[in-house]
Amino acid sequence: MTGVQLRAGLANADLIAVLVAVTDNEPRVMTLRAGEALPSGPFESQHRSLQSGLRDWIESQTGHPVGYLEQLYTFADRDREAPSEAGAARRISIGYLGLVREQVTPGTGQPQWHGWYEYFPWEDHRDRRPAVLNNIADRLDNWVGSDALRRERVDFLFGQNGLPWNEDLALQRYELMYEAGLAESPSRPAIEGFGRPMTGDHRRILATGIARLRAKIKYHPVVFELMPDSFTLLHLQRTVEALSGLRLHKPNFRRQIDQQELVEETGEMSSGTGGRPAKLYRYRPTVLQAQALAGPRLPVSRH
Amino acid sequence: MTGVQLRAGLANADLIAVLVAVTDNEPRVMTLRAGEALPSGPFESQHRSLQSGLRDWIESQTGHPVGYLEQLYTFADRDREAPSEAGAARRISIGYLGLVREQVTPGTGQPQWHGWYEYFPWEDHRDRRPAVLNNIADRLDNWVGSDALRRERVDFLFGQNGLPWNEDLALQRYELMYEAGLAESPSRPAIEGFGRPMTGDHRRILATGIARLRAKIKYHPVVFELMPDSFTLLHLQRTVEALSGLRLHKPNFRRQIDQQELVEETGEMSSGTGGRPAKLYRYRPTVLQAQALAGPRLPVSRH
DNA sequence: GCTCCTTATACTCTGGATGAGTACATCTGG
DNA sequence: CCAGATGTACTCATCCAGAGTATAAGGAGC
Numbered sequence A, B: 001m002t003g004v005q006l007r008a009g010l011a012n013a014d015l016i017a018v019l020v021a022v023t024d025n026e027p028r029v030m031t032l033r034a035g036e037a038l039p040s041g042p043f044e045s046q047h048r049s050l051q052s053g054l055r056d057w058i059e060s061q062t063g064h065p066v067g068y069l070e071q072l073y074t075f076a077d078r079d080r081e082a083p084s085e086a087g088a089a090r091r092i093s094i095g096y097l098g099l100v101r102e103q104v105t106p107g108t109g110q111p112q113w114h115g116w117y118e119y120f121p122w123e124d125h126r127d128r129r130p131a132v133l134n135n136i137a138d139r140l141d142n143w144v145g146s147d148a149l150r151r152e153r154v155d156f157l158f159g160q161n162g163l164p165w166n167e168d169l170a171l172q173r174y175e176l177m178y179e180a181g182l183a184e185s186p187s188r189p190a191i192e193g194f195g196r197p198m199t200g201d202h203r204r205i206l207a208t209g210i211a212r213l214r215a216k217i218k219y220h221p222v223v224f225e226l227m228p229d230s231f232t233l234l235h236l237q238r239t240v241e242a243l244s245g246l247r248l249h250k251p252n253f254r255r256q257i258d259q260q261e262l263v264e265e266t267g268e269m270s271s272g273t274g275g276r277p278a279k280l281y282r283y284r285p286t287v288l289q290a291q292a293l294a295g296p297r298l299p300v301s302r303h
Numbered sequence C: 001g002c003t004c005c006t007t008a009t010a011c012t013c014t015g016g017a018t019g020a021g022t023a024c025a026t027c028t029g030g
Numbered sequence D: 001c002c003a004g005a006t007g008t009a010c011t012c013a014t015c016c017a018g019a020g021t022a023t024a025a026g027g028a029g030c
Helices: A050-062 A130-146 A147-157 A169-180 A201-218 A233-246 A250-260 A287-291 B050-062 B132-144 B148-158 B165-180 B201-214 B235-246 B250-260 B286-290
Strands: A013-023 A028-030 A040-043 A066-075 A090-100 A112-115 A263-269 A279-283 B014-025 B025-029 B038-043 B066-075 B092-100 B112-115 B261-270 B279-283
Touching: A013 A050, A013 A066, A013 A201, A013 A233, A040 A147, A040 B132, A066 A112, A066 B066, A090 A201, A130 A169, A130 B286, A147 A169, A169 A201, A169 A287, A201 A233, A233 A279, A250 B038, A250 B235, A279 B038, A279 B261, B014 B201, B025 B250, B050 B066, B050 B092, B066 B201, B092 B112, B092 B201, B132 B148, B132 B165, B148 B165, B165 B201, B201 B235, B235 B250, B235 B279
Parallel strands: A013 A090, B014 B092
Antiparallel strands: A013 A028, A013 A040, A028 A112, A066 A090, A263 A279, B014 B025, B014 B038, B025 B112, B066 B092, B261 B279
16 A cells, blocks of 8 residues: 555555544544554546545445545655655655544454544643643744744744644644654654654644644534534534634533524433433534635625 | 656656736736646656745746745546546646736736636626626526525525625636536537636636635735735735625725734835825735634633 | 532623724825 | 815724623432
C-alpha cells in the first residue's frame, strides 16, 4: 500500500484518508501500522470519480458507510518525505476527510482507531488548558527570541498574553511547532510528550483534517454524520465538544440547535443516563441546510 | 499543454490557475486561447513546493507578483474530458486561486483578461437581478418537472419563491445548470446567452474559484491583495461589490472597515473622483488578521 | 420516604453587531 | 451659484450571542 508505484495508465498519486468517528465522547481517527500511519493507497482509475472510489474502499475497510467525504488538500511539497535522490518522482497525495457513524470494535481487524488527542494533546481544552502547553510555550520562547513577529504569531496561535484560544487554528499551530523544531521530521526525532509521531507528513495531514472539521461544524450540519440515528441533545453537545476541544454553554447550545430546526423529537426518551431522562431526537435533513447555513455577514443592502 | 504526458520523474498532473484581478470595478480572470481556457501547465518538480513553483510561473506570465495563492481543488473525475479510450491515463489537475494586484494592459501580450461575468452573466446582481435568470428559470422548470426535491434545490440556489439570493453558491448553481443540461459538455454544445463556454471543465474550475473567493472575502482580508497601495473606501467597496456581485450599504461598509482596523489613513486625499475628494487609505496588515478574523460562532463557555 | 446528586429544560438579562435610514460636508462642472 | 456627485457622521430598531438563574424529573444511598 505504501511506496512508489508507477504503472502506465495510472496517475502517479496516492489517496490518503483522515477518517473520523466519535465514540465515548472521544474523536478517533482510523490508522494503520499501530497508529503510525493514515490509511492510503494508490489512485486507481476504475471509478467515475476520486470520491466514489474512495468511498467504496473505505466502506470495505470499516464496514460502515461513509456519511460525509470531502477533499482536504493535495500534498506535493518536496520536503514531505525523506530526502530522495535527484530525479526521483515526487509523490502527490490527495488527502480526504471522511466521517463515519460508528467505530469498529478495536482490536480485531487490521485498521485501528486512535483518539486524535494522542497526536495533539495540546488541542484538548475540554477540562482545562492542558499542561503540555506550558512546556510548549517554554520551548517556543526559545525559538521566538527577540523576534517581535514570532512573538505575536505564537501569542495569537496559542492564546497567550490575554489572547483567546482559537480551536480552528490547529493546523497552523502544528506548522509553527514543526517550524520551531518541536515536531518530528525526516531529520528530527519526536519529542516525548509532544504528541504521538506518525510517518512522513501524516501528522500534518491529520492536523489539516482536524482544523477543517472544526471549522466546518460551525456552519455546516456535518456533526450529524457522526451521530447514531437517535440521540439526546447532551450527546450531540458532547460530540461537538469532543471535536472542537472546548466546553460549550449548555442552554445556549440547546437554543441554537432549537432555532436552527435541525432536529426533531422522536417521541422516545433515553434510558438511564444518570439523571432525568432526556428526549431523543433525530436529524432532520433539508436541502437548504445541506448546502449552506448561515454564512458570515457581509453588509448587504437588500432593496 | 494538453494531452497525456507521462515522463519518468514527473508526476502525471497539471497545475491550473484561476488568476483574478479587479480593474475598473470589474473582476477579471486570466485566460488563454481567446478566453477559451484557463492557464495551465505540467507540474514540474524543480521547486520546493507546488505553491512556489506556481508563483514563479505566474509572475513570469503576468509581470506582477502574486499577492495571494491558495489551492482550490484537485480535479480527477473521469468525465472531465472527452470520452477517452479505455486504459488511457486519467489526468489529474490541481487548481489554484491567485490574486494579482493589477491587470496587464490587454491586447499586447499572450494572456488575456476577461471579465468573469462573461462566463457567468447570472452572477452579477450589482445593478439588478439579471434578465438571464428568467430564461434560466424557464429551462430549469422543465428539468424540475414535478420533482419536489429538485424544486427546492432550484429555489434555494437561484433565490426563487421568496428565498434570498446567496452569492456564495456560484459553484453549486453552475453544477446544477450542468446537470440540467444548460452548460456545455463534451456531448453538448453551449447555449447562446448562458455564458461564454470554455474547454474541458475549465468553466467549472472558474466557478470553483469564484465561489471560494466570494466566501473568503467575508472573513479574511484578501481583498487588499487586489487593491493598489492606497485607495479610497469607495474604491474598496466597489471591489468587494465586483467580487460578490452585490451592492453594499455604504455607511455600514465603512463602519465595518473602521472597527476592524484593517486600514489606516495615508494623510493624502484622492484627486478628482467626481465629488468631494476622499481620504486615501492603506492596508494595515497584522499577523492576527492575516491568519483568521472573526470566524462564526459556537456557544463557547468561558470560565 | 427522604436527601443528595445528576441531568434535563425553561427562563431572563445585557451588550454588541447588523441592517436600515437620515443629515450634512465638500468637491467639480456648467 | 446651482446641480450633481461623492464623502462622512450620525441615529434607531432588531436580532443574537454570551452569561446566569431557576425549576423539573429521574436514580442511589440511607
